[in-house]
Amino acid sequence: xxxxxxxxxxxxxxxxxxxxxxxxxxxxxxxxxxxxxxxxxxxxxxxxxxxxxxxxxxxxxxxxxxxxxxxxxxxxxxxxxxxxxxxxxxxxxxxxxxxxxxxxxxxxxxxxxxxxxxxxxxxxxxxxxxxxxxxxxxxxxxxxxxxxxxxxxxxxxxxxxxxxxxxxxxxxxxxxxxxxxxxxxxxxxxxxxxxxxxxxxxxxxxxxxxxxxxxxxxxxxxxxxxxxxxxxx
Amino acid sequence: xxxxxxxxxxxxxxxxxxxxxxxxxxxxxxxxxxxxxxxxxxxxxxxxxxxxxxxxxxxxxxxxxxxxxxxxxxxxxxxxxxxxxxxxxxxxxxxxxxxxxxxxxxxxxxxxxxxxxxxxxxxxxxxxxxxxxxxxxxxxxxxxxxxxxxxxxxxxxxxxxxxxxxxxxxxxxxxxxxxxxxxxxxxxxxxxxxxxxxxxxxxxxxxxxxxxxxxxxxxxxxxxxxxxxxxxxxxxxxxxxxxxxxxxxxxxxxxxxxxxxx
Ligand SMILES: Nc1ncnc2c1ncn2[C@@H]1O[C@H](COP(=O)(O)OP(=O)(O)OP(=O)(O)O)[C@@H](O)[C@H]1O
Ligand SMILES: [Mg+2]
Numbered sequence: 053x054x055x056x057x058x059x060x061x062x063x064x065x066x067x068x069x070x071x072x073x074x075x076x077x078x079x080x081x082x083x084x085x086x087x088x089x090x091x092x093x094x095x096x097x098x099x100x101x102x103x104x105x106x107x108x109x110x111x112x113x114x115x116x117x118x119x120x121x122x123x124x125x126x127x128x129x130x131x132x133x134x135x136x137x138x139x140x141x142x143x144x145x146x147x148x149x150x151x152x153x154x155x156x157x158x159x160x161x162x163x164x165x166x167x168x169x170x171x172x173x174x175x176x177x178x179x180x181x182x183x184x185x186x187x188x189x190x191x192x193x194x195x196x197x198x199x200x201x202x203x204x205x206x207x208x209x210x211x212x213x214x215x216x217x218x219x220x221x222x223x224x225x226x227x228x229x230x231x232x233x234x235x236x237x238x239x240x241x242x243x244x245x246x247x248x249x250x251x252x253x254x255x256x257x258x259x260x261x262x263x264x265x266x267x268x269x270x271x272x273x274x275x276x277x278x279x280x281x282x283x284x285x
Numbered sequence: 286x287x288x289x290x291x292x293x294x295x296x297x298x299x300x301x302x303x304x305x306x307x308x309x310x311x312x313x314x315x316x317x318x319x320x321x322x323x324x325x326x327x328x329x330x331x332x333x334x335x336x337x338x339x340x341x342x343x344x345x346x347x348x349x350x351x352x353x354x355x356x357x358x359x360x361x362x363x364x365x366x367x368x369x370x371x372x373x374x375x376x377x378x379x380x381x382x383x384x385x386x387x388x389x390x391x392x393x394x395x396x397x398x399x400x401x402x403x404x405x406x407x408x409x410x411x412x413x414x415x416x417x418x419x420x421x422x423x424x425x426x427x428x429x430x431x432x433x434x435x436x437x438x439x440x441x442x443x444x445x446x447x448x449x450x451x452x453x454x455x456x457x458x459x460x461x462x463x464x465x466x467x468x469x470x471x472x473x474x475x476x477x478x479x480x481x482x483x484x485x486x487x488x489x490x491x492x493x494x495x496x497x498x499x500x501x502x503x504x505x506x507x508x509x510x511x512x513x514x515x516x517x518x519x520x521x522x523x524x525x526x527x528x529x530x531x532x533x534x535x536x537x538x539x540x541x542x543x544x545x546x547x
Binding site for chain 2: 112115137159
């Protein structure tokens with residue numbers, strides 16, 4: 053059995069909309085999910101079922117209404133739901149990353165600097181960060197003339213590749229992926245599949261959402277169904 | 286030289302800080318701890334008490350109730366109960382304040398180089414060449430052309446004045462920086478440049494910062510943790526992305542739904 057990297061137990065999530073008359077919107081109910089290293093679990097279910105919600109809870113971004121999310125960080129399982137914000141930040145810096153469909157960065161920062169940034173904050177030297185960032189951008193077929201530009205004006209697919217480059221240039225032990233290939237062409241999708249496989253080979257645990265069936269089949273070592281919430285009778 | 290701070294101990298502790306103006310509440314019962322290297326944002330609508338709280342924390346306005354403790358060497362000192370020399374030493378060196386209006390933080394009748402160099406002289410630097418060299422280095426870091434070292438801030442644009450103010454504060458290598466709307470009043474592209482500068486400086490120097498802003502996008506880009514204030518009280522407090530993406534309090538939900546995409 054692979055070492056457990058994520059152990060989520062009894063997760064439920066109810067959104068309460070205080071400014072819409074306090075409507076309660078239940079999304080997840082008693083979800084258990086365990087992921088070992090080198091595994092790639094793909095969340096699967098209809099739109100609105102709560103796949104992204106679950107992924108965000110694993111990242112410590114959404115707070116579950118009940119349950120715990122243990123994350124293996126520096127050898128220990130730590131409940132990210134109860135952890136102090138400082139510890140959550142440390143876990144995200146070293147252990148846990150979240151790649152969404154959208155690139156969210158400070159305007160005016162160049163593409164190369166965006167890709168280097170996570171490495172620099174982990175203490176990688178500037179030279180090495182530079183070399184690895186360039187290699188990754190090249191691997192993702194991002195034309196060299198774009199590297200010195202900020203990505204705000206790039207196409208959707210180009211921005212997405214910048215996002216992927218930034219996340220996979222130095223993969224963390226746990227990677228959470230929310231449709232990172234949504235606007236890529238077949239060639240670039242295949243490269244992302246390779247990057248995910250490389251990360252797994254190095255022991256990363258992956259949890260992802262992929263609407264493209266081909267990508268899902270190529271990536272998944274296991275499919276985890278997420279069902280639309282139903283009121284218990 | 287002070288001994289390196291342990292990262293296990295908070296740098297600043299607010300204990301039930303309240304500030305009343307007669308019957309009116311500036312801020313009420315605010316408690317939190319800030320660790321070295323952390324950036325805390327304070328958001329809320331205008332009049333919610335953000336700036337009042339910041340002034341109390343920064344040693345500019347004595348709280349009506351509660352205490353503000355700062356870690357100095359191995360002790361926690363109450364910043365409103367200090368011997369005057371130590372208070373002055375801390376104000377000049379250990380913490381820095383970036384004002385919303387650069388005119389409040391700059392000496393307008395002193396050259397750009399003088400504005401930066403003065404802080405070094407406050408801390409005992411005497412060698413003219415070395416001071417000028419260091420001032421030049423800092424102008425460079427905040428992207429002000431060294432050729433303008435002898436110009437007065439009056440001759441600078443608003444964005445340049447704000448960057449000069451930041452250089453003046455950071456040159457003394459503070460451990461904690463307070464900023465009140467540091468990008469307010471600047472146009473969007475200047476703001477973006479300043480934001481990136483601040484982010485890189487905070488990352489590279491490992492300083493802690495408390496930033497007041499009404500701009501949730503600024504808060505998202507610069508801060509690790511966020512406090513949401515309403516009517517002088519903190520209504521929600523947590524990791525910045527948690528508070529913005531999954532707000533639990535009615536007021537925070539209103540605040541986050543009022544903007545397009547912070
Ligand atoms: N921050 C939030 N506040 C309130 N409701 C939310 C929030 N995030 C998600 N929801 C609600 O939770 C439900 C599940 O959404 P989620 O995004 O997790 O679905 P999904 O399975 O990822 O769907 P898709 O395949 O369309 O991306 C939806 O009804 C959504 O409106
Ligand atoms: Mg989704």
